[in-house]
Amino acid sequence: MNDLYQGAVPALLPFMMVERGYSYSAVAGITLAATGLSSVVQPIFGMVVDRKHRGWLIPGGFLLAAAGIAGAGLGSSYWVTWLCMAAAGIGIAAYHPPATNEARAAGGRSQVAMSAFSVGGTVGAALAPPFVTLVVGRLGLPGSVLLTVPALVVAVMWVSRRSWARLRGYSLVTPLNECVAVARSALVDDWGAFARLVLVTVCWSIPYVTALTLVSPFVLDVLGGSTSIAALGLSLFTIGDAVGTLLGGLVADRWGRIAAVRLGFALAPVALLGLASAPSTTVALVAVVVAGIAMFLPFAPQVTLAQDYLPNRPGTASGVTLGLAMSVGGVMSPVFGVLADHSGPRVAITASVAVLLAASAVAWTLRDRVPENEFASAAETDRELEIVAER
Template sequence: MKGRIRKYGPPIFHCINDFGQGALTALLPFFISHYGLNYYQAATVIFCNTVVASVAQPILGYAADRWRVPWFIPIGFFVTLVSISAIAVVSSYEMILALSLLAGIGAALFHPEAALLVKRTQSHEIGNAMGRFAVGGSAGFALGPLIASGVYTWGAPYLWVFSCIAALGVLVYIYAFTGDAMVTDSSCADVGESSAARNDWTSFGKLFFVIAARSILFSVLSIFIPLLYISVLSGTADMSSLALTLYFALGGILTYVGGWLSDRIGFLNIIRLGYIVFLPALLGFLYIPDIWGFFGFMIPMAFGVFSQYGPITVLGQKYLAKNAGFASGITLGLGITLGGLVSPYVGHLADVYGVQAALQVLVPVGIVGLVISLWLREPS
């Protein structure tokens, strides 16, 4: 039993952590209706969640390179989900922002050490292994909105279900990984390997712009897909959460596909293919504003965003072979959170010009990501 949990533990814990991240975006319509927020204020909730993670994750990743800190994993997802639950008892917009900030700290604790756990224990077909890990996060983003949609039926106190999930996850981690000699030995081996490795900072600097572009696409779409569903298709708030769940469910499948393909045709080829597929799919998604355009173009659009997740993470660890934890803090952490830094500005555009017009800013972002990816090379 322990062996199976060790094998599938990192994806499971990633799923648990990202319950909270996915739920927070799905709760935006609830915040808008319950607290009277505008699009800018709603997007700022995500901004507060991501800004602290954007600063903290590389620092915590560097700490994971220097010291083995496996307890970052359970503490991280516990803080994230309890913060989401605590929104049930707040009475002001400012308290929502504070709890969103705290949830971001939890995500920053979790991601670097969890990515290193995958690297240390899954050496064979690392693209596939990282793909499974990324699928766990995508599954969490998909299930988070589905679980959070219960708030529209049972009200804010329903959110305490996230704390129950966090407590269960901590118990599973303690059972499977506490005092685990296997992970300790592999950690020592990883340190020995990294001492003989070298860092390619030039390539990683170029990769950062690809990471930033993909992060903006991911974060902005995660926020505005339910809002687009409501404003353009005249959908209801609870159905908008299901639309977001479908998007993340597609993302989970396509994340695994991207990781599996990257071991066979190359990490950079998957990234480039992702942008090539994404750009025309986004145009169809925006300019065919009916139910067929919305869900039909969502599939290739999700492939463009999610298939890059695993390959980007592996490339970061290979470019910075001596500092794989720091690289994971950038690629896995900021790869999700960095885009949230620009979401308030997209929210302001949506207030002025409408959601559909505001999302057109993603076209030049995708073009930049594609162009930079063509300058990168596969690591040795």
């Protein structure tokens, strides 16, 4: 639900251009208000959550996002619209750190659980364009107030479920998860490893945003595909993202998180080079799917690794990796856009692969967060937690 409203921001922009006459620079400013501000403030919410859980930020976040989207549709002036979109971005940012922490607590050691949580966001963002078109396309921008209905329904479900659990004496955090938190508190934060992981995420986000931006123009202008084929390429890239996220969790559960990260960074440069050198739309579409899968194999393992590198600051860890580091790709996208204008999309995509190779090199220096001086193996870690739970 939260990422449904994140996806609603770009979906509303064409309607604003038609109904209100906004220019390209005006809608770019609105996008910056929603996405840029969200990325910057997300680590701040992570720090807040690290001091105290504040689970109310989860429904509060997506409710504020829904209210901001509705206000932007009802706003009478550009600056009212801008402020409402900024509020929506803040709501989206407020949701992620506490929600990621709860997803990790619920899933425990399972990387598939974090993958499923991440794919939920992908599905929400994918549903936004048809949902916005169905409502605003029929009723105009004032109809955007109806976009708040799903958020209200999910908020009622959230509050009702937690109230039901409390009335019956059920704990919303299992004793084992409490023991995990106790065991983690004895660990020190590994800021060096976390810094390398942030660098990997930054260098990953640049080629990802570049590919996401240039896939459709590349298929349309360079390969001579139709507009429907160009749209299909973008859709396949998104589907590949979701499949890669789930596969990354499966690989991490079977062979370890570092294996999933290294596999993704080994395959992704090859796939993007295949896309850049594709001689036909068929080859390009295949390369797009493989690139989406490969680039998202490391996604969920990187989130849990960040939390384990900073066991005393999991909210900050998720806020930086999911928010601030990811936003760098958006900031750098105009640079590769200019390169594509002057030298073509093939050159721009190929240049972004150089950044991805740098990320791959750093990714090979990462290590899993099971300190040998504290626990000899993951199995011994489980046994230590069982002992604590028994006590």
